[in-house]
Amino acid sequence: MTSKPINISKEELKKRVCDAIQARKPDITALAEAIWSEPELGYKETKTAKKVEDAFSKLGVPFKNKLALTGVKGRLKGGRGSKYSIAVIGELDAILCPDHPAANEVSGAAHCCGHNAQIANMMAVTMGLIDAGAMDFLAGDVVPFAVPAEEYVEITYRSRLIDEEKIKYIGGKPELISRGEFDDVDMALQIHLTPVPKERKNGFIELSTTSNGFIGKLIKYKGEAAHAAAAPHAGVNALNAAMMGLMGVHAIRETFQDKDHIRFHPIITQGGDLVNVIPSDVRMESYVRAGNVPAMVDANERINRALEAGAMAVGANCEIKDLPGYLPLNNNPTLNKLLGENAEDLIGKENVWTAPHMTGSTDTGDLSHLMPVSHPWIGSIRGQLHGKDYVVFDEEMAYIRPAQMMACTIIDLLYDDAKAADDLMKDYKPLMSKAEYLSFLSGFDK
Numbered sequence: 001m002t003s004k005p006i007n008i009s010k011e012e013l014k015k016r017v018c019d020a021i022q023a024r025k026p027d028i029t030a031l032a033e034a035i036w037s038e039p040e041l042g043y044k045e046t047k048t049a050k051k052v053e054d055a056f057s058k059l060g061v062p063f064k065n066k067l068a069l070t071g072v073k074g075r076l077k078g079g080r081g082s083k084y085s086i087a088v089i090g091e092l093d094a095i096l097c098p099d100h101p102a103a104n105e106v107s108g109a110a111h112c113c114g115h116n117a118q119i120a121n122m123m124a125v126t127m128g129l130i131d132a133g134a135m136d137f138l139a140g141d142v143v144p145f146a147v148p149a150e151e152y153v154e155i156t157y158r159s160r161l162i163d164e165e166k167i168k169y170i171g172g173k174p175e176l177i178s179r180g181e182f183d184d185v186d187m188a189l190q191i192h193l194t195p196v197p198k199e200r201k202n203g204f205i206e207l208s209t210t211s212n213g214f215i216g217k218l219i220k221y222k223g224e225a226a227h228a229a230a231a232p233h234a235g236v237n238a239l240n241a242a243m244m245g246l247m248g249v250h251a252i253r254e255t256f257q258d259k260d261h262i263r264f265h266p267i268i269t270q271g272g273d274l275v276n277v278i279p280s281d282v283r284m285e286s287y288v289r290a291g292n293v294p295a296m297v298d299a300n301e302r303i304n305r306a307l308e309a310g311a312m313a314v315g316a317n318c319e320i321k322d323l324p325g326y327l328p329l330n331n332n333p334t335l336n337k338l339l340g341e342n343a344e345d346l347i348g349k350e351n352v353w354t355a356p357h358m359t360g361s362t363d364t365g366d367l368s369h370l371m372p373v374s375h376p377w378i379g380s381i382r383g384q385l386h387g388k389d390y391v392v393f394d395e396e397m398a399y400i401r402p403a404q405m406m407a408c409t410i411i412d413l414l415y416d417d418a419k420a421a422d423d424l425m426k427d428y429k430p431l432m433s434k435a436e437y438l439s440f441l442s443g444f445d446k
Helices: 012-024 027-037 046-058 116-132 156-164 172-178 238-257 293-314 333-347 364-368 395-426 434-445
Strands: 063-067 073-074 082-091 140-147 187-188 190-196 204-207 213-222 268-269 280-288 315-328 352-354 377-380
Touching: 012 027, 012 116, 012 395, 027 046, 027 116, 027 395, 046 073, 046 116, 046 140, 063 140, 073 172, 082 116, 082 395, 116 140, 116 315, 116 395, 140 172, 140 395, 156 213, 156 315, 156 395, 172 364, 187 204, 187 333, 187 395, 204 268, 204 333, 204 395, 213 238, 238 293, 280 293, 293 315, 315 434, 333 395
Parallel strands: 082 140, 082 187, 190 377, 204 352
Antiparallel strands: 063 073, 073 140, 204 377, 213 280, 213 315, 268 280
16 A cells, blocks of 8 residues: 655646646547537536536535536545635536537537536546545645536526526526525636637637626517508507617717727517518617626616617607626736746747737626636637637647646645635735625616
């Protein structure tokens, strides 16, 4: 019987974990491909959650399941104490992309968001830390956390879940925060895949800085039906009201300031029933995005006025339901620095850089207001995110390097009695307390 070493250098521990992750590549890739082949939309990810549960069970990792309907949360205990808990997050859901060759024929769901790679990386970190015996040397816990419903889609369906009191929020992380499932987490890491330009042969890692947040919207125009040819004067055209409302928003776009990164991109989900009947019930969904909360709230108020003006112009009624979306993402500079240094060691300094502000959104932004978060972008795909041409072209970059980078960063933080984590947390001040955050969300109920 061989006894465990009393100590091991941090660099040697990193090497062991990286080697262990590399040795698990067949298992990691198989999990990513299994999830890819059965994409599911948010709050419906039962098959994907079962794959995570089975992987945890095989590794002997204790877990909680069915969190916010489908979430799965494991925990690896630190052998030198549990001073801090670091979550490694993977998202369970797919996006709607019915034109993608791998899309589900019924739902239109496809993993051209890369969330299958997130789960694979989350599990790869778990495998590497366990296989290398690394937790024996760390003064903190690691929480691999598979979360539901990052993609803010099927708003009408999820609003029905809210009415049925099955969930409170459209997005998975706000839901889990409200349920207290992040109360025992001190900081969090996760990745997203991103496209690599055609002219570039190899992948890269971008350290994220900030992103837009948004407010979700359900918009309903109510008019009066009438015969579209014989008596249009007897009706009130709700579709015309919607078009006028959208033109009103276009008329104020020039007042949005570039520094706020405002975005408004509606879709019409119901435009009328019969071509021979004046549309009396027209519905839209949209987001109002911005790079900071005050700009997000201000733009939303002005857009609401423009939408309502469209109804006033033709004598229709306009009902707008604002929904809590996601807060802007703010990455922690200390976590970014550690991740960047480990990324440079793994793939070379020339392949690691800092990204500019991103105008898309993620519910990791909500977490970033409550705790230190780092959410880098991993260049490993061709085609477009959420597009029909999305394909992973570099499996090593998609499934292995991000896991090694995150595992090494966890070792940096929790090695040596978690001194680096101590240094980070002693100077850290959250952008919101949990109470302030929940109060902000509840403001949309008024």
